[in-house]
Amino acid sequence: MEKYIIARGIRVNNLKNIDVKIPHKKLIVITGVSGSGKSSLAFDTLYAEGQRRYIESFSAYARQFLEKMDKPDVDHIEGILPAIAIQQKNPVKNRRSTVGTATEINDYLRLLFARIGKTYCSSCKRHVQIDTVSNITETVFSLPEGTRFMVIFPLTISQKVSNQAQINLLKERGLVRILVDKTIVDITTETKDINIHNAKAVYGIVDRLLVKDVIKERLVDALETAYRLGAGHLSIIYDITNNPTDSSISKGIPTEIHGSQWIELKYNKQFYCSYCNIEYSEPIPALFSFNNPVGACSRCQGFGHTIDIDLDAVIPDKGKTLNQGAIVPWNTPTYSELLESLKNASSKYNIPMNVPFSKLTEEQVKLIMEGTEDFCGLYDFFKWLEQRKYKMHVRVFLSKYRGYTLCTDCNGSRLKKQALNVFINNKNIANICSMTIEKALQFFEELQLSDYEKNTAHLILQEIRKRLDYMIKIGLGYLTLDRMTRTLSGGEAQRVNLATSLGSSLVNTLYILDEPSIGLHPRDTGRLIQILEKLRDIGNRVVIVEHDKEVIKKADEIIDMGPGAGENGGTIVYQGSFRNLPAHNGSLTGQYIKGRKAIKIPARRKLSGKKIILRGASQNNLKDIDVT
Ligand SMILES: [Zn+2]
Ligand SMILES: [Zn+2]
Structure with a gap:
């Protein structure tokens, strides 16, 4: 890469045919009184040319969709890079854009929820998943050793076919026993008194076993058979007479067989709640996007x-x-x-x-x-x-x-119910988006995950934490991810853009910022500087138009414009390090910062006598305050 951006003969606006040389990997701060030509140099020359070159690098076809930019009035520019301007204006036009979507944090949240989110049945709150044979085997082996259990599957009984004919059919399928309501029936012998037509539930019994190591293969066989005969449905039913407080009891349905207490656990090969007979669809990233018809609440179309x-x-x-x-x-x-x-x-x-x-x-x-x-x-x-x-x-x-x-359907969360049924540590995506960024980072830092979840999600989590952290560093930790970007102040919007640029880790880019310290608490200015330095260190050029002394002090190089405004400005009064910034007459900035000249504060500011009164202001981050 070229070491400098070199521009000669700049005559944009009031600039007086000046030359400038901007070194690579440096934090450049352009200073000067207002009207001295700072913006003319930063935005109307460097940014304009960076944009123009960038657009010219596209094909003629693509270019017709982009705004054509005029060449700035400059004799020669070399070493210019694609430029990104981060200005105070809030450029948001998209009515649906939120802090989460603007910073791309929502994109990662969607991936995260699709990968490791757990769907809970909206009716019974049980975990909905595809129950594989190995999952079920694991559950069975978590029961106390010696527990009596059966592998069964539900039978569909036709009222049109006679009792005896159906029982014969079951025998032909190789079944020996069935479970008719609370009774186990041997269909090879005692069929006379059984009326399956009137039973509430009839199950085929595939196997009866005791929990112990040696049964593993037989259990797997039984489960596969049950799934096949039950068309993807099966149950494990186990005797709790000896372990009436076993932990998985609450997940199942209590049943009585021949006078003793059993628990039925239902399983399904589909993404389906077997207890409520509700079908769910497996979460995909689009389900968590209110900008996508798959996920957007159908009543409000994702507007909330x-x-x-x-x-x-x-x-x-x-x-x-x-x-x-x-x-x-x-x-x-x-x-x-x-x-x-x-x-x-x-x-x-x-x-x-x-x-x-x-x-x-x-x-x-x-x-x-x-x-x-x-x-x-x-x-x-x-x-x-x-x-x-x-x-x-x-x-x-x-x-x-x-x-x-x-919206009465989604309560303002803008997502379909289906998306809100998916949770990570008891929080759905809407819960997370309504937390402040500080709280959200804390949530993701304290997140306890299984090894499997860690493996599938750690890269995504890293991106989320990184971006949340940038937002906090830049003094925006108080915002929520679901905050509409069009309601942000200009300074907030600028910093959101800055955090986004950092998050996306673009390199070889010329960043041009317009007074990023405006509206920032002095405490956060230091953190802003760290962010700017980081942007520089990952391989970008950063040019800042700034008045703030703390920012100016941190500049690798200062370009001081002046000496005055308008016709009296337009030249570079000083270019060099802060340390060497002269306190001589040519540089007003030097005089102010080095303390020769102080801005005189009028002894008594004029008061208009009028007041603006606000009561109960509670929008966004204001907490029901009164201002006079
Ligand atoms: Zn359910
Ligand atoms: Zn809605």
Whole structure:
């Protein structure tokens, strides 16, 4: 790689035909008073040329989709690299973008959940998995030695075929015993008194065994046979008379056979809850993405909110009675007849017209919403309006009463129920995304995994931890992963982008940053500098436009623009190390930082006398604060 970016004869904006030489693997800080030409050099020259060259490296076909950039007014530039600008503007356009998706952390979470997430049945909360013969064998051997058990499979009994014919059929399939409700029946002898038509559950018995080492091969055989005969379903049923407190008892179903207590454990070859007969699909990464139809909640299409009637807009003042016009849309002349018909039916349905809306009973509100044969309810009213939306004035009217409401299917998590049934250490992906980044990192650091899980997931976990850690280092540990990026401040958005760049470990790139310390707590500036140094150390050039003294001090090289603003600026007053930054008159930055000149703070700042008052501000990370 070339050692320098060299540019000669730069005349962009107010720059006065200057030359600049930017060394590789250095942290460069461009300083100077505002208007001195810092941004002209950093963004309008270096970034613009980096972008332009980058775009030109694409094929003509690809280029037609990209914005064409003009060549900056420069005689000659060499050694330029593809450039990434990280500015204060919040560039987010995608309404669904969150901190998690922007930082790619969600991509890794999706992989993680698909690899090691455990699906739990939404109805009985049991772990749903494909039960292999070896898994089942393992469970059997975890039972106390000497436990009596049977390998059985469910039989489908047809009401159309006679009792005897079905039993004969079972005999032909090689069965000797069946389990009919609470009784074991030998079908080779005692078939006369058995009526399988009336039984609640009938099982074929493949083998009866005691738990001990020598049975392993026989057990595997029995399980395979049971799966074959039971079309992928089987059960292990074991006697707990001697071990009434065995730990796996709670997972199964208690059963009585010939007066003693047994437990039935159900197994299935499919991804299926055998206890509730619910089929699940095996988790794949797309299931955990609200940007993918596979995972997005179908009701809200992955937005977390639906556009519905906003009751707070329909009934804005719940202190008003129905007679006083609590239902605002029915106060208009066009729809006042609806209020009339409600009034006429009010005594019949016991809806008081002179009681504040907030004092109505749940039952009464429900009637008003749903309506009766005597009057139109609010739901039907809005449904009727929906059908007449082709009329402009109806659309305008409707828009006043509609708002975003939290999706009732996914509760704002934006994912299908199926995705929310998958857990890692008792947390589903929505639980993790609603934690602060600090909490999430703690969760992943304390995560206890089996050896198998560690092997399959450690690389993914490493990426997740690394990215969460960058976010904390950059002072954003208080954000949650599900925070919408469009609600971030410019400084926050810039730092999210910075963390993303670091996470993706791009090298040979020219990073140009616009005052990254703005909005940062002084405590976090040090960490920001570490991040910038890291970006440099992995093989990038980092150019920062900055006023902050702490950042300037850490620069490998300072380019000080000036001496003044506009026509009085546009030249490089100093380029070199911080240590050698002169305190002479040419460099204002030098004078400020080296203490010759201090910014005079007016003795008494003018006060306007006006106040801005905020009460109960609790959006995002504000905690119900009042500000005056
Ligand atoms: Zn279940
Ligand atoms: Zn939803």
